[in-house]
Amino acid sequence: GQNIDQPTEMTATEGAIVQINCTYQTSGFNGLFWYQQHAGEAPTFLSYNVLDGLEEKGRFSSFLSRSKGYSYLLLKELQMKDSASYLCAVQDSNYQLIWGAGTKLIIKP
Amino acid sequence: GAVVSQHPSWVICKSGTSVKIECRSLDFQATTMFWYRQFPKQSLMLMATSNEGSKATYEQGVEKDKFLINHASLTLSTLTVTSAHPEDSSFYICSASQGRDYNEQFFGPGTRLTVL
Numbered sequence: 001g002q003n004i005d006q007p008t009e010m011t012a013t014e015g016a017i018v019q020i021n022c023t024y025q026t027s028g029f030n031g032l033f034w035y036q037q038h039a040g041e042a043p044t045f046l047s048y049n050v051l052d053g054l055e056e057k058g059r060f061s062s063f064l065s066r067s068k069g070y071s072y073l074l075l076k077e078l079q080m081k082d083s084a085s086y087l088c089a090v091q092d093s094n095y096q097l098i099w100g101a102g103t104k105l106i107i108k109p
Numbered sequence: 110g111a112v113v114s115q116h117p118s119w120v121i122c123k124s125g126t127s128v129k130i131e132c133r134s135l136d137f138q139a140t141t142m143f144w145y146r147q148f149p150k151q152s153l154m155l156m157a158t159s160n161e162g163s164k165a166t167y168e169q170g171v172e173k174d175k176f177l178i179n180h181a182s183l184t185l186s187t188l189t190v191t192s193a194h195p196e197d198s199s200f201y202i203c204s205a206s207q208g209r210d211y212n213e214q215f216f217g218p219g220t221r222l223t224v225l
Contacts, residue, residue, distance in 0.1 A: 045213060
């Protein structure tokens with residue numbers, strides 16, 4: 001079966017750095033997405049990785065290791081507005097997105 | 110950027126009535142549109158995938174006769190919740206993608222459905 005695992009909840013301090021991990025087992029791989037979702041709102045796109053390595057975009061970076069079936073989202077200089085759920089999604093061989101359950105990130109002052 | 114709109118943003122209806130939700134891609138042609146449902150404090154659950162001009166593909170456990178999906182054009186898809194019941198109360202989100210290979214999905218703002 002297809003499976004995406006990510007922690008249910010994480011807590012971090014404002015100004016700090018947090019890493020949200022995602023491991024996957026899917027039928028094929030055509031890319032991995034990270035989305036941010038604030039409570040009561042639709043998800044918004046953060047990043048896309050299809051090759052191994054680190055993609056940096058401002059305060060957010062995403063890393064992929066295809067051989068390990070592993071990705072992480074790194075958030076630096078945390079701000080209170082970063083409190084949200086972070087969803088990992090993998091595109092399988094049929095180009096379907098398989099969604100993780102999301103990681104709720106709580107930022108404390 | 111690619112923009113997807115949904116209408117209405119929220120709706121309250123009586124049990125037994127039907128509700129139609131529209132999803133539009135405003136500045137691009139959506140090859141595929143997706144409908145999700147999200148219950149409080151839970152992740153997105155894909156309900157169905159629809160391609161313009163063809164029948165929607167429903168996920169296991171989703172009743173196609175209850176959740177009618179029409180994807181009449183490359184910019185519009187509709188979801189009709191028929192004979193709604195209180196347990197259908199949820200946050201319904203649509204998304205659209207432009208192509209097959211790079212499946213970034215652009216999400217609509219969602220529709221909050223409350224069935225009394």
